[in-house]
Amino acid sequence: MRWTHQISSALLALAVVSPALAQQDTTPAPGASPQQAVPLDEIRRYVTVFNAVRAAYVEPVADTKLMQSAIRGLLLELDPHSSYLDAEQAKVFEEQSRGAYEGIGVEVQTLKDKVLKVIAPIEGGPAAAAGVLPGDLIVAVDGKQMAAITDVEPLRGPTGSSVTLGIRREGQAKLLEIVVQRQTIRLSSVRSRLLEPQYGYIRISTFQADTATDFAQHAKRLAEQSVEPLKGLVLDLRSNPGGLLTAAVQIADELLEQGTIVSTRGRLSSSDSHFEATAGQLLPGTDLMVLVDAGSASASEVLAAALVDNQRARIIGSRTFGKGSVQSVLPLDNGDSIKLTTARYYTPSGRSIQAVGISPDIVLSPEASNTAAGDYREAGLGGHLEGELEQENAGLPSGDFLPGDKPIEQALAALKTPPGQAAPAE
Structure with a gap:
């Protein structure tokens, strides 16, 4: 769920605080915005606490650790997607966008006490093979509670090494222990096949730097494999947690002849953008x-909305996750980075899906309870950015996960059925 948006000079300027500001009067000049005033009283209060901790805490704490903790706290309660990335985490973040790293192959969301909520196991990865499910809560690693773990990436490790996950799963009374062997995760984000003559299938599991190029190659290959021109294509974005927004925009551009793809709006004009096919x-x-399903989030929602709003596609499945915000990455001079929510994105019709998600044209239900149950949506995350349409859609239920091949068969049947007519019963 990330977009490494370029930080403008304006945002950089806001991030730099000169020591001379400590001597300046905080009374705003006539006509100036009150938000531009430096809160000196709050800064002095922080310095008082900082000095008290440094002087009186039971054990010495390095100044660097205290400052990093303070910065993390500054970002922690903004929203679930703003965070401080130390140098190692920033490296991991970059590796994920390139599509290769050593670990168990799982997308997670950090909750209170460092508990990790599984967004989606990477398709074909070791976590998925071991039985880790979307919605699982990883509360311990190798027998140690997450709150007591100091390793910033406890799930990462050398290929071939094993890790034991303590998992709390909805509906399970006992804590589950799942052993996963780490592998080099090379994310092939696109795969395809012919479902039957003249009907193709393309699966996109995440959006990486090369996803748009791979998608174009798979689409051309399907067209060549089909003896007759392709009549229909199922584009599978289930449990796709997002990734690089630019990749989703490029794929939408490949499938659209004209029309708006997506726009973004934030407090700074530099956060505003508009993409046209x-x-x-x-x-x-x-x-x-x-x-789509409940695990389709962020960039996958951008692509789905661009296609449906431009009458290029219909959507089948379940309500999507509802992550309609843009994160910008600000590199710091020590190798660390700040990931900050800077804008909302808007579909071609002008609506924000933040904390609401996308409702499919054709709703599917899961066959069995083979995924972890629970409230799995952006609106269910503590401290989430409030959506513009969230209140009026507060009564809508969260979506379902739709694993397996059955939804593909249902999508194909619906694809072969003209709009407005019921698809044949399966």
Whole structure:
């Protein structure tokens, strides 16, 4: 769920506080915004606490650790997607966008006491093979509670090494222990096949730097494999947690001849952007059916909304996660970085899906309870950024996870059925 948006000079300027400010009067000049005043009383209060901890805590604490803790705290309660990344975490973040790292292959959200909530196991990865499910809570690693772990990336490690996960799962009374062997995770984010003559299938599991290029190659290959022109394509975005927004925009551009793809708006003008499709498209005349579920988030929601709002596709599945915010990454001079929510994105029709998600045109239900139950949506995350349409949609239920091949069969049946007509019973 990330977009490494370029930080403008304006945002950098806001991040720099000169020592001389400590001597300045905080009374705003006539016409100036009150938010621009430096809160000297609060800064003095922080310095008092900092000095008290440094002088009187039962054991010595390095100044660097205290400052990093303070910065983490500054970002912690903004929203679940703003965070402080030390140099190692920043490296991991960059590796994920490139699609190769050593670990168990799972997308997680950090909760209170460092508990990790599984967003989605990476398809084909060791965590998925070991039985880790979306919605699982990782409360311990190798027998140690998450709150007591100092390693910033306890799930990472050399290929071949094993890790024991203590997992709390909805509906399970006992704590589960799942052993996962770490591997080099090379994320092949796109795969495809012909479902039957003239009907293709493309699965996108995450959005990486090379995903748009891979998608174009798979689409062309399917067109070549089909003896007759492709009539329809199922685009599978289930449990796709997002990734690089630029990759989703590029894929939308490949499938659209014209029209708005997505726009973003934030407090700074530099956070505002607008993406339009350019002339020329892949698979012209091929009907599209986009398959989504509760794990489809962020960039995958951008792609789905761009296609449906431009009448290029229909959506089948379950309500999506509802992450409609943009994160910018600010590198610091010591190798650390700050990931900060700086904007909301808006679909071509002008709506924000933050904390609401996308409702499919055709709703599917899971066959069995083979995923962890619970409130799995952006609106269910503590401290989430409030959505513009959240209040009026407060009564809507969260979506379901739709694993397995059955939803693909249902999407194909719906794809072959003209809009407005019921798909044949399965």
